[in-house]
Amino acid sequence: MLKKEVLFLIIQFVLFSFYFIDIEVISYSIPSWLNYILLSLVGCGFVIIFLGILNLNDDLSVIHAKKEKPMVFHGIYRYVRHPIYSGILLSMIAYALFTASIFKFILTLIMGVVFYYKSDNEENWMVEKYEQYRIYKKKTGRFLPKLRNKNY
Template identity: 35%
Template sequence: MKKTSKDYMYVGIQFILFAVYIIPVTIITFTSGTVFNIIGIILLALGALMGLVSIIQLNKNLSPFPTPISGGKLIETGLYKYIRHPIYTGILSTLLGYGLYSGSVYKILITMTLLVLFFHKSKYEEKKLSLVFSEYPEYMKKTGRFFPKAL
């Protein structure tokens, strides 16, 4: 499938937000006591692990673009058995965790902006995946977008 300008827009905004996230802004901060530090570290570690495992599971199907790669296959095993976009979940968890750990409202706001972007990017991606994989709409019914569906 051919990439469109939307593909480049989503990826471009995503990388701009990543770059903005790492800017050391200390204007909007809070004292992140022990509880926030522990929650932050746990979210950061789980998010990094989830992201890494998801990337490994996608293997040759990995692309930063929402349009599926030519000749790719639908992965419905591993983390993808429960979540349609575990890489996005891993990124969000990692960034939120670090934001909490560092007491940075700025980093938390950037993470929330990424959540909105990933929501729209994933909706676009799922339209494309449904065109390529006839089984994708059924897969969507069984799995959650960013978190497992409740039983």
């Protein structure tokens, strides 16, 4: 399992590295008013990342949560299971649109797939470690908040 996690980290690193290279595939322009919205979304992404890190406190780990720590259900984790990934993806997609970069947009989509499989791998580990994680998964969205069902 550790090999898979290291592979995910390497893929993330490579994608992030390519993201900061400007390659123009197709050029397009967007209205200037939309640029303000997109920059605001980049900022929102950074706030989401910050809240995710803040709520984890000292339990932030590149690979797994620290074994002796209780699971985090508070703060932004009440709404999404992987807010750091959500914030990264929001910032990346908004910035890709802001810079009118199809290349960055495609890299963001690929990163979304990587985060999906990486989070799936992490969640399998969390289900083994925390019995309440199955219930948490049903109530909470992976990257976006779930619309609440009145039966909950």
